[in-house]
Amino acid sequence: MEICEIFYSVQGEGAFIGRPMIFIRTTGCNIFCSFCDSRYSWEKGKKMSIESIMKEIKKFKCKNVCVTGGEALLQKDIYKLIETLGEKDYAVFLETNGSIKLKETDTIINVVCSPKIVNGKFKVKIREDMVDCWKFVIKTEDDVKKAIEVYEDVADKEQIWLMPQATSREEYLEIAPKVWEWAKKYGVMFSPREHIVLFGQKRMV
Numbered sequence: 001m002e003i004c005e006i007f008y009s010v011q012g013e014g015a016f017i018g019r020p021m022i023f024i025r026t027t028g029c030n031i032f033c034s035f036c037d038s039r040y041s042w043e044k045g046k047k048m049s050i051e052s053i054m055k056e057i058k059k060f061k062c063k064n065v066c067v068t069g070g071e072a073l074l075q076k077d078i079y080k081l082i083e084t085l086g087e088k089d090y091a092v093f094l095e096t097n098g099s100i101k102l103k104e105t106d107t108i109i110n111v112v113c114s115p116k117i118v119n120g121k122f123k124v125k126i127r128e129d130m131v132d133c134w135k136f137v138i139k140t141e142d143d144v145k146k147a148i149e150v151y152e153d154v155a156d157k158e159q160i161w162l163m164p165q166a167t168s169r170e171e172y173l174e175i176a177p178k179v180w181e182w183a184k185k186y187g188v189m190f191s192p193r194e195h196i197v198l199f200g201q202k203r204m205v
Protein backbone atom coordinates (compact mmCIF):
# COMPACT_ATOMS: atom_id res chain seq x y z
CA MET A 1 0.00 0.00 0.00
CA GLU A 2 1.11 3.57 -0.50
CA ILE A 3 1.07 5.48 2.75
CA CYS A 4 1.44 9.23 3.19
CA GLU A 5 1.69 9.28 6.99
CA ILE A 6 0.85 7.37 10.13
CA PHE A 7 0.55 9.23 13.41
CA TYR A 8 -1.20 9.28 16.74
CA SER A 9 -3.34 12.26 17.67
CA VAL A 10 -6.82 13.35 18.73
CA GLN A 11 -9.68 13.48 16.24
CA GLY A 12 -10.15 17.18 15.52
CA GLU A 13 -13.42 17.16 13.60
CA GLY A 14 -16.77 15.48 13.14
CA ALA A 15 -18.82 13.22 15.40
CA PHE A 16 -15.81 11.66 17.14
CA ILE A 17 -14.02 14.89 17.96
CA GLY A 18 -11.79 14.65 20.99
CA ARG A 19 -11.21 10.91 20.67
CA PRO A 20 -7.58 9.74 20.74
CA MET A 21 -6.90 8.12 17.40
CA ILE A 22 -4.22 6.67 15.18
CA PHE A 23 -4.41 8.12 11.68
CA ILE A 24 -3.39 6.09 8.65
CA ARG A 25 -3.34 8.49 5.72
CA THR A 26 -2.98 6.85 2.33
CA THR A 27 -1.41 8.53 -0.68
CA GLY A 28 -3.33 9.73 -3.72
CA CYS A 29 -6.74 11.15 -4.44
CA ASN A 30 -9.10 11.05 -7.42
CA ILE A 31 -10.53 14.53 -6.81
CA PHE A 32 -8.13 17.42 -6.67
CA CYS A 33 -9.98 20.04 -4.66
CA SER A 34 -8.56 23.56 -4.80
CA PHE A 35 -9.15 23.89 -1.05
CA CYS A 36 -7.59 20.56 -0.06
CA ASP A 37 -5.88 20.80 3.33
CA SER A 38 -3.89 17.62 2.75
CA ARG A 39 -2.42 18.27 -0.70
CA TYR A 40 0.79 16.67 0.46
CA SER A 41 -1.11 13.36 0.32
CA TRP A 42 -1.32 13.70 -3.48
CA GLU A 43 2.44 13.22 -3.74
CA LYS A 44 4.29 9.96 -3.83
CA GLY A 45 4.06 8.09 -0.52
CA LYS A 46 5.91 5.26 1.13
CA LYS A 47 5.22 1.69 0.04
CA MET A 48 4.28 -0.31 3.12
CA SER A 49 3.01 -3.84 3.60
CA ILE A 50 0.03 -4.51 5.86
CA GLU A 51 2.46 -6.15 8.24
CA SER A 52 4.68 -3.07 8.46
CA ILE A 53 1.65 -0.81 8.96
CA MET A 54 0.45 -3.01 11.83
CA LYS A 55 3.93 -2.96 13.33
CA GLU A 56 4.02 0.84 13.11
CA ILE A 57 0.64 1.39 14.79
CA LYS A 58 1.46 -1.07 17.56
CA LYS A 59 3.82 1.61 18.93
CA PHE A 60 0.81 3.68 20.02
CA LYS A 61 -1.30 2.80 23.04
CA CYS A 62 -4.57 3.34 21.22
CA LYS A 63 -7.17 1.06 19.67
CA ASN A 64 -8.98 3.62 17.49
CA VAL A 65 -7.79 3.92 13.90
CA CYS A 66 -8.94 6.46 11.35
CA VAL A 67 -8.27 5.33 7.77
CA THR A 68 -8.15 8.44 5.63
CA GLY A 69 -6.50 10.07 2.62
CA GLY A 70 -6.29 11.41 0.00
CA GLU A 71 -8.83 8.79 -0.92
CA ALA A 72 -8.17 5.60 1.01
CA LEU A 73 -10.48 3.45 -1.15
CA LEU A 74 -8.11 3.90 -4.10
CA GLN A 75 -5.67 1.51 -2.43
CA LYS A 76 -5.92 -2.03 -3.74
CA ASP A 77 -5.30 -3.62 -0.35
CA ILE A 78 -7.47 -1.31 1.71
CA TYR A 79 -9.98 -4.02 2.68
CA LYS A 80 -7.17 -6.36 3.68
CA LEU A 81 -5.86 -3.61 5.96
CA ILE A 82 -9.32 -2.90 7.40
CA GLU A 83 -9.93 -6.60 8.09
CA THR A 84 -6.53 -7.01 9.71
CA LEU A 85 -7.22 -4.00 11.95
CA GLY A 86 -10.56 -5.55 12.95
CA GLU A 87 -8.94 -8.90 13.70
CA LYS A 88 -6.52 -7.13 16.04
CA ASP A 89 -9.43 -5.44 17.85
CA TYR A 90 -8.96 -1.95 16.50
CA ALA A 91 -12.05 0.22 16.10
CA VAL A 92 -11.90 1.37 12.47
CA PHE A 93 -13.21 4.74 11.34
CA LEU A 94 -13.19 5.41 7.59
CA GLU A 95 -13.10 8.82 5.94
CA THR A 96 -13.85 8.91 2.22
CA ASN A 97 -14.94 11.37 -0.41
CA GLY A 98 -17.59 8.81 -1.42
CA SER A 99 -16.68 8.72 -5.10
CA ILE A 100 -15.79 5.02 -4.98
CA LYS A 101 -18.17 2.23 -4.00
CA LEU A 102 -17.59 0.87 -0.51
CA LYS A 103 -17.79 -2.92 -0.18
CA GLU A 104 -19.84 -4.45 2.61
CA THR A 105 -17.74 -4.96 5.71
CA ASP A 106 -18.63 -5.46 9.35
CA THR A 107 -15.28 -4.18 10.48
CA ILE A 108 -15.76 -0.45 9.95
CA ILE A 109 -17.70 1.04 12.83
CA ASN A 110 -18.16 4.49 11.34
CA VAL A 111 -18.08 5.85 7.80
CA VAL A 112 -17.71 9.57 7.25
CA CYS A 113 -18.34 10.67 3.69
CA SER A 114 -17.25 14.11 2.56
CA PRO A 115 -18.74 14.50 -0.93
CA LYS A 116 -17.13 16.91 -3.38
CA ILE A 117 -18.69 18.70 -6.33
CA VAL A 118 -17.23 17.75 -9.71
CA ASN A 119 -18.68 19.30 -12.89
CA GLY A 120 -21.55 20.85 -10.94
CA LYS A 121 -22.66 17.65 -9.18
CA PHE A 122 -21.66 15.74 -6.05
CA LYS A 123 -19.46 12.88 -7.21
CA VAL A 124 -20.81 10.08 -5.02
CA LYS A 125 -20.90 6.33 -5.66
CA ILE A 126 -20.93 5.06 -2.10
CA ARG A 127 -24.19 3.42 -1.02
CA GLU A 128 -25.98 6.06 1.02
CA ASP A 129 -27.16 3.69 3.74
CA MET A 130 -23.55 2.74 4.45
CA VAL A 131 -22.68 6.28 5.50
CA ASP A 132 -22.96 7.38 9.13
CA CYS A 133 -22.03 11.05 8.68
CA TRP A 134 -22.07 13.37 5.70
CA LYS A 135 -19.47 16.07 6.17
CA PHE A 136 -19.44 19.08 3.86
CA VAL A 137 -16.62 21.57 3.50
CA ILE A 138 -18.33 24.96 3.51
CA LYS A 139 -17.24 28.37 2.29
CA THR A 140 -20.52 30.06 1.34
CA GLU A 141 -24.20 29.73 2.12
CA ASP A 142 -24.63 28.47 -1.42
CA ASP A 143 -22.45 25.46 -0.48
CA VAL A 144 -24.82 24.78 2.42
CA LYS A 145 -27.89 25.03 0.20
CA LYS A 146 -26.41 22.59 -2.34
CA ALA A 147 -25.63 20.08 0.42
CA ILE A 148 -29.05 20.38 2.03
CA GLU A 149 -30.85 20.19 -1.29
CA VAL A 150 -29.26 16.85 -2.16
CA TYR A 151 -28.89 15.26 1.26
CA GLU A 152 -31.93 16.27 3.29
CA ASP A 153 -33.87 13.35 1.83
CA VAL A 154 -30.96 10.95 2.23
CA ALA A 155 -29.86 11.61 5.81
CA ASP A 156 -31.15 12.83 9.16
CA LYS A 157 -30.16 16.38 10.00
CA GLU A 158 -27.94 15.00 12.81
CA GLN A 159 -25.96 13.14 10.13
CA ILE A 160 -25.22 16.28 8.11
CA TRP A 161 -22.17 18.20 9.27
CA LEU A 162 -20.97 21.56 8.04
CA MET A 163 -17.25 22.13 8.34
CA PRO A 164 -15.55 25.47 7.66
CA GLN A 165 -13.29 25.50 4.60
CA ALA A 166 -9.92 26.60 5.93
CA THR A 167 -6.30 25.61 5.78
CA SER A 168 -5.00 28.14 8.32
CA ARG A 169 -6.12 29.35 11.74
CA GLU A 170 -6.80 32.86 10.40
CA GLU A 171 -8.96 31.55 7.59
CA TYR A 172 -10.78 29.26 10.01
CA LEU A 173 -11.56 32.02 12.51
CA GLU A 174 -12.93 34.19 9.74
CA ILE A 175 -15.26 31.59 8.21
CA ALA A 176 -16.26 29.46 11.24
CA PRO A 177 -18.74 31.95 12.81
CA LYS A 178 -20.61 32.14 9.48
CA VAL A 179 -20.75 28.34 9.17
CA TRP A 180 -21.91 28.19 12.81
CA GLU A 181 -24.82 30.50 11.95
CA TRP A 182 -25.70 28.46 8.84
CA ALA A 183 -25.74 25.28 10.95
CA LYS A 184 -28.26 27.01 13.25
CA LYS A 185 -30.31 28.34 10.34
CA TYR A 186 -30.62 24.96 8.58
CA GLY A 187 -30.75 22.86 11.77
CA VAL A 188 -27.76 20.68 10.91
CA MET A 189 -24.51 19.91 12.73
CA PHE A 190 -21.46 22.17 12.98
CA SER A 191 -18.05 20.55 12.90
CA PRO A 192 -15.07 22.42 14.31
CA ARG A 193 -11.57 21.75 12.95
CA GLU A 194 -9.78 21.75 16.23
CA HIS A 195 -6.36 20.74 14.83
CA ILE A 196 -6.39 23.85 12.59
CA VAL A 197 -7.41 26.12 15.49
CA LEU A 198 -4.66 24.74 17.70
CA PHE A 199 -1.85 24.01 15.26
CA GLY A 200 -2.63 25.74 11.94
CA GLN A 201 -1.04 23.89 9.03
CA LYS A 202 1.26 21.74 11.13
CA ARG A 203 1.12 18.08 10.09
CA MET A 204 0.76 14.93 12.19
CA VAL A 205 -0.76 16.69 15.20
Ligand code: SF4
Nearest residue numbers: 029031033036070097
Ligand atom coordinates in the same frame (compact mmCIF):
# COMPACT_ATOMS: atom_id res chain seq x y z
S1 SF4 B 1 -11.32 14.78 -1.85
FE1 SF4 B 1 -10.42 15.33 0.12
S2 SF4 B 1 -8.29 14.59 0.01
FE2 SF4 B 1 -9.10 14.58 -2.10
S3 SF4 B 1 -8.45 16.55 -2.91
FE3 SF4 B 1 -10.54 16.83 -2.09
S4 SF4 B 1 -10.21 17.56 0.02
FE4 SF4 B 1 -8.25 16.70 -0.69
